[in-house]
Amino acid sequence: MSQALLSVDNLSVDFSTYGQTHHVLKNVSLDVPARSQIALVGESGSGKTVTMKAIMGLLRQPPATIAGGRIFYDGRDLLTLPDKERLKLRGTAMSMVFQDPMSSLNPVFTIADQMTTILKYADRRLDRQRNGRDRLARVHEVLTQVRMRDPERVARSYPIMLSGGMRQRVLIAMALLSEPKLLIADEPGTALDVTTQAQILKLLKDLVEARGLALLMITHNLGVVRETSSYVYVMNKGQVVEHRPTAELFAAPREDYTKALIAAVPRLTGGTRFGTAEVAP
Amino acid sequence: MSAPMLEIVGLTKTFPVRDGLGRSAGAVRAVDNVTFSIPRGQVYGLAGESGSGKSTIARMIMGLTPPTAGDILLDGENITGRTGTRAYGRKVQMVFQNPGSSLNPRRTVAQSIAVPLDAHGHPRRERAGRIAELLDMVQLPADFAERYPHELSGGQKQRVAIARALAVAPKLLVLDEPTSALDVSVQARVIDLLVDLGRQLDLTFLFISHDLSLMRNFAQQVGVLYLGQIVETGPTAEVFTDPQHDYTRLLLASVPVISAEEEAMRPKIPLIDGEIPTAEKLLALRQAAKP
Numbered sequence: 093m094s095q096a097l098l099s100v101d102n103l104s105v106d107f108s109t110y111g112q113t114h115h116v117l118k119n120v121s122l123d124v125p126a127r128s129q130i131a132l133v134g135e136s137g138s139g140k141t142v143t144m145k146a147i148m149g150l151l152r153q154p155p156a157t158i159a160g161g162r163i164f165y166d167g168r169d170l171l172t173l174p175d176k177e178r179l180k181l182r183g184t185a186m187s188m189v190f191q192d193p194m195s196s197l198n199p200v201f202t203i204a205d206q207m208t209t210i211l212k213y214a215d216r217r218l219d220r221q222r223n224g225r226d227r228l229a230r231v232h233e234v235l236t237q238v239r240m241r242d243p244e245r246v247a248r249s250y251p252i253m254l255s256g257g258m259r260q261r262v263l264i265a266m267a268l269l270s271e272p273k274l275l276i277a278d279e280p281g282t283a284l285d286v287t288t289q290a291q292i293l294k295l296l297k298d299l300v301e302a303r304g305l306a307l308l309m310i311t312h313n314l315g316v317v318r319e320t321s322s323y324v325y326v327m328n329k330g331q332v333v334e335h336r337p338t339a340e341l342f343a344a345p346r347e348d349y350t351k352a353l354i355a356a357v358p359r360l361t362g363g364t365r366f367g368t369a370e371v372a373p
Numbered sequence: 374m375s376a377p378m379l380e381i382v383g384l385t386k387t388f389p390v391r392d393g394l395g396r397s398a399g400a401v402r403a404v405d406n407v408t409f410s411i412p413r414g415q416v417y418g419l420a421g422e423s424g425s426g427k428s429t430i431a432r433m434i435m436g437l438t439p440p441t442a443g444d445i446l447l448d449g450e451n452i453t454g455r456t457g458t459r460a461y462g463r464k465v466q467m468v469f470q471n472p473g474s475s476l477n478p479r480r481t482v483a484q485s486i487a488v489p490l491d492a493h494g495h496p497r498r499e500r501a502g503r504i505a506e507l508l509d510m511v512q513l514p515a516d517f518a519e520r521y522p523h524e525l526s527g528g529q530k531q532r533v534a535i536a537r538a539l540a541v542a543p544k545l546l547v548l549d550e551p552t553s554a555l556d557v558s559v560q561a562r563v564i565d566l567l568v569d570l571g572r573q574l575d576l577t578f579l580f581i582s583h584d585l586s587l588m589r590n591f592a593q594q595v596g597v598l599y600l601g602q603i604v605e606t607g608p609t610a611e612v613f614t615d616p617q618h619d620y621t622r623l624l625l626a627s628v629p630v631i632s633a634e635e636e637a638m639r640p641k642i643p644l645i646d647g648e649i650p651t652a653e654k655l656l657a658l659r660q661a662a663k664p
Binding site for chain 2: 135136256285286287288289290293312313314315316317318319342352353354356357358359360361362363364365366367
C-alpha cells in the first residue's frame with residue numbers, strides 16, 4: 093500500500109465560510125505509483141483542484157482545514173512534516189504544470205529570469221551549489237527537452253513574445269528544472285487550440301515515459317484521461333466515486349455518475365443524439 | 374426550393390497593419406473569399422482554431438465589422454451594408470461564448486432579457502409575459518427573472534443568454550462556442566435545448582466551434598477554416614470520415630477521444646510543431662503527408 097510514490101489516504105478537507113462548514117473533500121484516497129500515469133477526472137466543483145492543492149501544500153488554511161487523513165510522499169506523511177522539510181519537496185521532488193500559461197508567468201521578466209530564480213531557490217533549499225552560469229545552462233537544457241527549437245532565444249524572451257503553446261512548454265520546462273519524480277499537471281493545454289493541445293499532451297507523455305516520472309493528470313476532459321493515463325480516479329462532489337484501469341473504465345463504467353459522464357461526451361464517430369423531443373415522423 | 378436562410382458569397386475582410394510609427398505596413402487578410410450557405414432549419418458548423426477568421430466572420434454577419442468585399446444574403450435578400458440595423462437584428466441574433474461576461478452583472482435576468490425587447494419596440498405591458506414565456510422556453514423557473522447572474526450556474530447563465538437572443542423571435546442564431554466554458558454534462562443539456570428550440574421555432578444555426586466531436590453530432594454541414602479560407606466543406610459525416618484537406622486531417626488527428634472506434638477513424642498523421650495557423654505550418658503538413 094505505501095509502496096506508491098504518492099499516496100493520499102482518506103483525506104477530508106472542510107472549508108469554513110461565513111460560519112458555515114462545507115465538507116469539500118470526503119475520504120479521498122488515491123495512489124500514484126512511481127513511473128505510473130494516473131488521471132484524476134471530475135467536473136467543476138468535484139474537488140479535484142482542492143485535492144491537488146492539498147497534495148502540494150497550497151491550501152490556504154483558513155478557510156480550509158484538513159479534517160482528517162494523510163498524504164504520503166515516498167513514505168513520509170506530508171501533513172505532519174515540518175514546513176522546512178516539506179519545502180524541500182515542493183517544486184523539486186514533486187512539481188506542478190499549471191493550466192493557464194499567461195497568468196502563471198510574470199509578464200515583466202524574461203523566461204530565463206523566471207526560470208533561474210526558481211532554480212536558485214530550489215538550489216538554496218536543497219543546499220546545492222551552483223553558479224548563475226550553470227543555472228542558465230540548466231535552463232537551456234530543459235528548454236531543449238521540451239523541444240524548443242531555439243532555447244537560447246526563448247530564454248531571452250518575455251512571455252508576450254511567445255505563443256500559447258510555447259508558454260505551456262515553458263511551464264513544463266519549469267516543472268522539470270529540479271528533476272522531479274512526480275509531475276502534477278492541472279489541465280495542461282485546455283487554454284490552447286486542439287492541435288496545440290495534442291502536441292502538448294504528447295510532449296508530456298513522452299517526457300514522463302523517457303524520464304521515468306510519475307504523472308498525476310488533473311482534468312475534466314475524458315478524452316485527455318484516455319490519452320494520458322493507465323489508471324483513473326473519478327471524482328464527484330468531493331468523493332472518489334470510481335477508480336479503475338482507464339481502459340476498463342471506458343469499456344464498462346460501473347457507477348451511474350461515470351456512465352452519465354461518459355454518455356455526455358459527444359463522439360467523433362457521430363451517433364450522439366441531442367434533443368429531448370421526439371423527432372417528428 | 375426556397376432560398377437558403379443565410380448565404381455568404383465571397384466574404385473578405387482585410388485589416389490594415391501598421392508599423393510602430395503608425396505608418397501603413399500592408400494588410401492582413403483575416404477572412405479570404407469565404408462562401409457558404411445554410412439551408413433553413415439546419416445547423417452549419419464553422420470549425421477553426423484561433424486566428425482562422427471564424428470570429429471575424431461572425432462579427433461581419435452580425436454587422437459588428439463591415440466586410441471589405443463580398444455579400445451576405447439573408448432569406449434570399451442581399452443585406453450587405455445593412456447588417457446591424459434594427460430590421461436585421463430582429464432576424465439574426467447571437468449567443469456568445471462566455472455567459473459570465475456577456476450578461477451584465479448589474480442587471481437581473483428579466484432586465485437583461487428586456488433589453489432587446491425594448492430596443493425593438495416590444496409593447497411594455499406584454500413584457501413580463503414575454504419574459505416568462507422565454508424563461509419557460511429555455512427551461513428555467515419563472516422566479517429566475519429576479520435573479521442576478523452571480524446567482525446562476527454557468528449552464529443557467531447560458532440559458533438566459535439564449536432566452537435573450539430569442540426575445541425578438543429571430544430566424545438565425547449565431548452561436549460562438551456556446552458551450553466551451555461549460556462542463557460536459559451541462560454542455561449536453563444546453564445542446565439538447567438548442568436542438569429542441571431549433572425544431573420548435575424553426576431556427577437556423579451558425580455554430581462556431583473548435584470542438585469537432587460536438588460539431589459532428591450537432592451540425593449537418595461543416596466548413597473548416599484555415600488562414601481565413603474555407604479549406605473544406607460538406608456534410609459533416611462525409612468531411613469527418615473522409616477528410617480531403619491536410620489541415621482537416623490534422624484537426625481530426627488532434628481530437629482527444631474516448632473509444633477505440635473514434636481512434637480508428639482519426640487520421641494517422643504526425644502532429645506537427647508550430648503555432649497559430651501559418652503558411653509554414655501548412656507547408657510542414659504537406660511535407661509530412663508525403664510518403
